[in-house]
Each structure stands twice: as structure tokens, then as C-alpha cells.
Amino acid sequence: MPEGNHFSGRRALITGGAKRLGRETARLLAGRGVHLAIHYNTSRAPAEELCRELGAAGVRAVPLSGDLGKPREVETLFQEAWASMDGLDFLVNNASIFPPDRLDEMELTHLLENLRVNAWAPFLLTRAFWRRLRGTQERGAVVNLLDTRLVGGDLAHASYHLSKAMLKELTTLTALEFAPELQVNGVAPGAVLPPENEEDAYLEKLTAELPLERRGYPGDITEATVYLLGTSFVTGQIIFVDGGRHLRLGGST
Numbered sequence: 465m466p467e468g469n470h471f472s473g474r475r476a477l478i479t480g481g482a483k484r485l486g487r488e489t490a491r492l493l494a495g496r497g498v499h500l501a502i503h504y505n506t507s508r509a510p511a512e513e514l515c516r517e518l519g520a521a522g523v524r525a526v527p528l529s530g531d532l533g534k535p536r537e538v539e540t541l542f543q544e545a546w547a548s549m550d551g552l553d554f555l556v557n558n559a560s561i562f563p564p565d566r567l568d569e570m571e572l573t574h575l576l577e578n579l580r581v582n583a584w585a586p587f588l589l590t591r592a593f594w595r596r597l598r599g600t601q602e603r604g605a606v607v608n609l610l611d612t613r614l615v616g617g618d619l620a621h622a623s624y625h626l627s628k629a630m631l632k633e634l635t636t637l638t639a640l641e642f643a644p645e646l647q648v649n650g651v652a653p654g655a656v657l658p659p660e661n662e663e664d665a666y667l668e669k670l671t672a673e674l675p676l677e678r679r680g681y682p683g684d685i686t687e688a689t690v691y692l693l694g695t696s697f698v699t700g701q702i703i704f705v706d707g708g709r710h711l712r713l714g715g716s717t
């Protein structure tokens with residue numbers, strides 16, 4: 465890795481960047497001098513507020529809206545991000561939906577909604593990024609936010625699980641197909657923030673089952689994301705940042 469702050473002056477698009485893990489990733493990158501396109505869907509005010517905060521900290525930060533369930537808006541988002549940042553170096557596919565459904569009640573329309581937002585939109589953004597870099601000497605890095613529940617499944621969120629499984633496969637395929645222009649990696653978080661309708665007790669219950677017997681924090685996830693954006697010799701990898709959960713559920717007890 466080059467010496468010094470090789471992030472300074474780079475440009476990133478973070479989807480779903482207005483709140484929670486997306487916002488913490490933005491703050492960490494901004495602290496390293498990265499200019500940011502902060503995508504939001506419904507969280508306009510938090511996105512604008514974050515951009516003011518990041519701007520005051522010395523980087524360029526632009527809020528950009530778009531419903532990732534609508535492919536045309538995904539294409540427009542990428543074009544706007546590229547134009548407003550004058551090019552891009554990094555893409556963080558962070559936005560996601562996490563609605564409950566079990567196989568017993570699973571509907572095709574619901575499955576497709578999960579696939580659109582959680583897998584197809586990240587793919588469209590990654591491909592648009594690669595198409596911009598193809599034939600140039602420029603390089604880019606993509607991180608896809610996955611989920612520790614790729615291992616063991618998530619029967620209470622079946623459509624979500626299937627969409628993240630598709631994104632995991634796309635991480636591998638795009639890493640190969642879109643090299644050398646793009647590095648594409650994944651971070652598979654364990655629960656570090658409870659869903660918006662749950663309390664912290666939700667996390668404490670899960671912590672007891674972890675090999676490391678400690679809870680994780682947003683910084684654990686964002687540090688992994690930033691590592692993968694900054695390295696120049698890693699692609700097609702998935703880092704599980706989950707207290708070891710995937711090891712136990714993978715059968716290594």
C-alpha cells in the first residue's frame with residue numbers, strides 16, 4: 465500500500481448514506497479526505513444535514529436521491545454522482561431493504577422487490593462504474609455490504625436472504641469480469657445496529673451466541689469497508705465482521 469493518506473482527494477458514492485452504517489462510512493472516509501456523493505431515498509433531511517457536516521469538515525459532499533428499486537433511477541444516480549464528483553474512485557453499495565417474510569408466504573413480487581434493491585441496483589451501479597473506467601488507465605474499488613446470515617440462512621427474511629446471496633455471487637463474478645479496472649469485495653456484517661423498530665436488547669441476545677462473546681459496533685464494519693477500498697491487491701473477497709458467527713453456523717463448533 466502506498467505511504468501517506470492515499471484517500472485524500474478521492475471520490476466516493478455511498479448508497480443509503482444518510483443514516484446508520486452508510487453515514488458512519490461516509491464520516492470515516494471524509495476524515496481521510498474523500499469527497500462524497502451521499503445517496504438517499506427517503507432520508508432527504510438527514511442526507512442534507514450530513515453533507516453540511518462533511519462540508520464543514522473540509523470535503524465536498526453532495527446529496528443525491530433515487531429509488532434503487534427503479535433501474536432508470538439507478539442509472540441516473542450513477543450519472544449524477546459521476547458528474548457531481550467529476551469522476552469516481554469508490555462505490556459502496558450499502559443501501560438495503562430488510563423486510564420479514566418466510567418461505568411459506570413468499571411472493572414473487574416481494575422477492576423481486578428485494579432483488580431489485582439489494583442485488584440488481586448494486587450490480588447496475590458497479591457495471592456503470594466499470595463502463596466509465598473501461599479503456600482508461602483509471603482504477604476503482606467497490607464494496608458490497610452483505611450479511612453474516614449468508615451462512616446458515618435467514619428463514620425469517622427469506623427474500624432478503626436470497627437477494628444478499630445473489631449479491632455475494634455478483635461480488636465474485638464482477639470481481640473477475642470487471643478486472644482490472646475494478647476491485648470488487650464484500651463486507652458481511654453481523655448485527656451491529658438493531659433494526660430501526662428494535663431496541664439494543666435485540667443485539668445483546670445475538671451476542672451471547674457469538675464465539676467472541678462481544679458485540680460489534682459500526683466502526684468494526686466501516687473500518688473493514690475502508691480497508692477494502694484502500695487496498696490495491698485484494699479482489700473477490702468477503703470479510704465477515706461478525707464476532708465469528710459464521711464459523712459456528714458453518715459447522716465448525
Ligand SMILES: NC(=O)c1ccc[n+]([C@@H]2O[C@H](COP(=O)([O-])OP(=O)(O)OC[C@H]3O[C@@H](n4cnc5c(N)ncnc54)[C@H](OP(=O)(O)O)[C@@H]3O)[C@@H](O)[C@H]2O)c1
Nearest residue numbers: 480484485504505506507531532558559560609655656657
Ligand atoms: N445494521 C446491521 O447490523 C447490519 C447487519 C447485517 C448486514 N447489514 C447490511 O449493511 C448495510 C447497511 O446496514 P444498515 O442497517 O445501516 O442499513 P438500513 O438502515 O437498513 O438501510 C440503509 C439505507 O438503505 C436505503 N434504502 C432502502 N430502500 C431503498 C430504495 N428502494 N432505494 C434507495 N435506497 C433505499 C434507505 O435510505 P433512506 O433512509 O434514504 O430511504 C436506508 O437508509 C445493509 O446492506 C445491510 O443489509 C447491516
